[in-house]
Amino acid sequence: MPRQGKWATRLAWWDGKFRSLLLDLLIASLAVAMPDDPAVWQQWVLIPGNALLFGGLLLRRRFPWIAVLASSAVMVLAGSGDQSMAVVVALYTMAKQRGPVASTWGAVAVVTAAQLTRLALPNLASLWTNGTATALLGLAAMLTGFVGMPTLLGLWLYQRRDLLRSLRERAVQAERERDLLADRAVGAERRRIAREMHDVVAHRVSVISLQAGALTMTATDERTEQVAEVIRVSSSAALSELREMLRALRDDAEHPGGDHAAPTLAGVAELVADSVAAGAEIALEMPDELPETSTAVGRAAYRVVQEALTNAGKHAPGSPVLVSVDTGPDGLAVEVVNARGGGTTVVEGSGYGLIGMRERVTLAGGTLQVGRTAEDGYRVRAEFPVLEPAAAS
Incomplete structure (x- = not known):
């Protein structure tokens, strides 16, 4: 103590x-x-x-x-x-x-x-x-001064202390009720978002997965079959991740961690391979032995590569892309560079991709740099501080 x-x-x-x-x-x-x-x-x-x-x-x-x-x-x-x-x-x-x-x-x-x-x-x-009246008045004054005044002063201070305690309790109660109402409002909003995602996004991704599966069975050439299979696998993975997000939004206590593992730095190779199978021209430079990272760093690095590849496919379709993962004594660096493309796709974006990347990298303790290259291409580079052991996460 x-x-x-x-x-x-x-x-x-x-x-x-x-x-x-x-x-x-x-x-x-x-x-x-x-x-x-x-x-x-x-x-x-x-x-x-x-x-x-x-x-x-x-x-x-x-x-x-x-x-x-x-x-x-x-x-x-x-x-x-x-x-x-x-x-x-x-x-x-x-x-x-x-x-x-x-x-x-x-x-x-x-x-x-x-x-x-x-x-x-x-x-x-x-x-x-x-x-005499003077003597009686003096006696009354003495009693008032030595009995009445201290009693009234003590009672006033008692009531004042009781009032302050009551006001403090009311303030604490009001703050507790405000927090409870805020939690309820957040919970209601989370459930509303979960319903919208389930009714709209999950339905459309399911349709894509079903159509890709049907195209795989009816494809007339091997290349079309391969692309359809990649679409089917990607949409199935998206559905799995979407289910985990819906569980998190609904605060499902029975599935706190979910069946889907969180993305890690090792998943970058598979992510690039899926994009290559879909027809993208991507080169990957990654050390044979990957360092151990915290869960936050691994997830942020994976999402940066994922979002950068998505942006390259939308804004510079068909252009070559270089994905590099470098490690050193100062930490981890993930970089995605794409050359200038010949046009853009018809896929509309939300405009929040870069904002989401920057938030993820910042929460993981890193920094994000985005911008044009000297060859009029586009570069996304995320740097994270000294690596933490995976056990620390």
Whole structure:
């Protein structure tokens, strides 16, 4: 446990603050006093009484009743107003700690009786014979100052603390409800997207896969059969990945990881081979022994190559493409360069390909560079920092 935590535990009776303990020590020390000329019986009674008063004021935040009873008793026995401030502090503490409850009103009655005993009884005869309005007003003022004011101040602070606590609880509750509503809204939106993807994208990819399979069976030449088979395999893989995305969007707890493995750096070779089988002119430069990478880096590198090859096929169909994977002491570099094409295909794009690539590379801790080459071609280069062991992912 940290040192500050230990002190907070030890000072729990003083609100965890050392200055509160010092303040109570000061108040308890000032309250312990003897009359100017005490009688013998007062000395014998007030010595243990003052000890009890000292302890009661020191622990007033935890046991306010002890402080109230001890200060009232010592004030009456001493027969002077030296302990009046101790009574004020004890009554204020009781009202602040307990609030408007029976124990607080009981303490008010005890202190009022003690003040009346100290002020009124010694002068009862004179008040009876020569009582004046001035004397009664003075007595009422003394009771108001030493009983009413500390009680009202303590009750006000109790209500203020209770109000602040209620406001904090309401703020926490409001924040919790806001987060819950936001989670519900996100969940509803995710389910809506999943439904749209299932109803539109999955259906169309399924149609492509079925048509490609039929074309494979009815192809009149070997080249058409090969291209149709590549389309069928690619569309089937797209359907598998789409199912995993739908599961993730729906938060399917029964299939947290899915049956489809996440793409890795090793999958780049197969990705290039599929594109070559579909008729693309792609050269691949990759070391024989691939380095171990984290899941995020491997996935980002694969997606960069995938998106770059897709863009090259759309914007520069038929142009040669070079895919290179380089490793070094500083990390991993993946580069895709295509020459200038003779035209574009009719396939429309969403315009978010480069944005998605940059987000993936950034989340993996890398940097992305895209732009024209000196030969008017196009280059996509992603660089990732020092490689992390695959086990770390």
